[in-house]
Every structure is written in structure tokens, then in C-alpha cells.
Amino acid sequence: MTTAPARPGPRQAHSRAALLIGRLTSRLTDRLLGTALAVAACDPPAALHAPLLVRMLVLGAATTAWWAAPMVDARPVSTSMRLRTVAARRRTTVLPAAAIAVAAATGPPVWLVVCIAALLLAYLLVTDAWTAGVTTPPDCPRATPALAAAAATAVVLLAAQAPVAGTSWARLPASLAIAATTVCLVLALRTRRSPPG
Numbered sequence: 001m002t003t004a005p006a007r008p009g010p011r012q013a014h015s016r017a018a019l020l021i022g023r024l025t026s027r028l029t030d031r032l033l034g035t036a037l038a039v040a041a042c043d044p045p046a047a048l049h050a051p052l053l054v055r056m057l058v059l060g061a062a063t064t065a066w067w068a069a070p071m072v073d074a075r076p077v078s079t080s081m082r083l084r085t086v087a088a089r090r091r092t093t094v095l096p097a098a099a100i101a102v103a104a105a106t107g108p109p110v111w112l113v114v115c116i117a118a119l120l121l122a123y124l125l126v127t128d129a130w131t132a133g134v135t136t137p138p139d140c141p142r143a144t145p146a147l148a149a150a151a152a153t154a155v156v157l158l159a160a161q162a163p164v165a166g167t168s169w170a171r172l173p174a175s176l177a178i179a180a181t182t183v184c185l186v187l188a189l190r191t192r193r194s195p196p197g
Contacts, residue, residue: 027070030127034069034095035062037119041099043106061102068095071127092127096120110161121153 042058068091103116125146159177164170 030071030123031066031069033119033123033126034092035065037096037099037116037123038062038065038102040112040116040119041103041106041108043103043108043112045112046106046108065095065099068092069123069127096123113160114157117153117157121149125149 038061039058042061044058047054047058070092072089072092099116099120103113108116128145159173162173164173
């Protein structure tokens with residue numbers, strides 16, 4: 001004689017709700033910084049006077065950022081190469097990259113650009129698994145990555161505000177920036193692929 005599967009009782013439903021609430025409120029600092037970064041990138045002063053669709057998109061960006069912001073503190077094991085799985089695994093990289101792309105498209109005022117740069121720096125430092133996660137090397141200095149990130153942010157911010165856009169020199173800094181980005185990307189990929197030791 002077989003018995004019907006038991007229906008989930010109120011206690012199980014309550015534990016599922018508590019688990020969901022716990023997941024949505026865990027790592028509050030990460031979530032607040034990531035959401036603030038996404039909202040700031042959308043140029044909120046301009047979005048307040050925009051059509052309803054634009055305001056709904058900003059709300060959607062804030063909701064997505066709240067989900068995507070917490071640090072993925074796990075060993076870099078590839079479980080699946082599906083786009084959805086890779087995006088979920090790399091969401092702390094996708095979120096700041098998308099925020100910078102949105103900020104570049106919206107063209108916020110200078111004071112908001114400085115706020116976005118500060119939020120980006122704080123978010124990257126808080127969610128960096130190499131310096132703040134459980135997989136951090138034991139003798140890894142904590143101040144060096146923070147100082148390097150702050151210096152890089154200041155250099156990029158100053159370069160972005162340089163008044164060369166309407167001059168004949170505009171292509172030179174752009175080509176140097178593309179070359180430097182390419183070199184850094186190649187070095188990062190070579191370092192990851194080379195075996196340790």
C-alpha cells in the first residue's frame with residue numbers, strides 16, 4: 001500500500017519564506033553598495049523627470065542589482081558553460097561593468113561621476129573574493145589592492161574628464177586607453193591560464 005506524499009505544512013512554508021528572506025537580506029553591505037552604484041549610473045536626477053518607462057527601468061536595474069550584488073565567495077570551479085550559469089557566477093563582474101556602460105550612455109554630471117567612481121571602488125573592494133573572501137591567500141596584504149584600486153580609479157576619472165574630446169588630440173588618448181586595456185586583459189588571461197609555480 002502506497003501513501004500519498006505529504007503536503008508541505010505551514011512550518012515548511014514558513015521555513016522556505018524565512019530562507020528566501022535570509023537570502024535577499026544577506027551581505028547587506030554588498031547589496032547596498034551594488035544597488036547604489038546601479039541607481040547612480042542611471043542618473044537619478046534626470047530619471048526623476050523622465051517618462052514612466054524610464055523610471056520603471058531604473059527600478060528594474062535597482063532590483064536586479066540587489067540580487068546580483070553579493071560576493072560569490074567560492075572556488076572558481078566551472079559547473080556549466082551556459083550563459084545564465086556563467087552570468088550568475090560572474091554577476092559581481094557583470095554588475096559594475098553594466099553600471100559603467102549605463103553611466104557612459106547617460107552622461108551624468110561631474111559630481112555624479114565622482115559618486116559613481118567612489119561607489120564602484122567601494123563595491124569592488126567589498127566584493128573582491130581575492131582580498132575579502134574565504135579563498136584569500138593567508139599572507140595577502142589588504143592595503144595594497146585597496147591603494148592600487150584607488151589610484152587606478154583616480155587616474156581613470158581624471159582621464160575621463162580631460163577636455164580633449166573636441167580637439168585633434170582626441171584619438172591619441174582613446175587609442176592609448178584601448179591599447180592599455182587590451183594589454184591588461186591579455187596579461188590577466190595569461191596569468192590565469194599559466195600553472196602555478
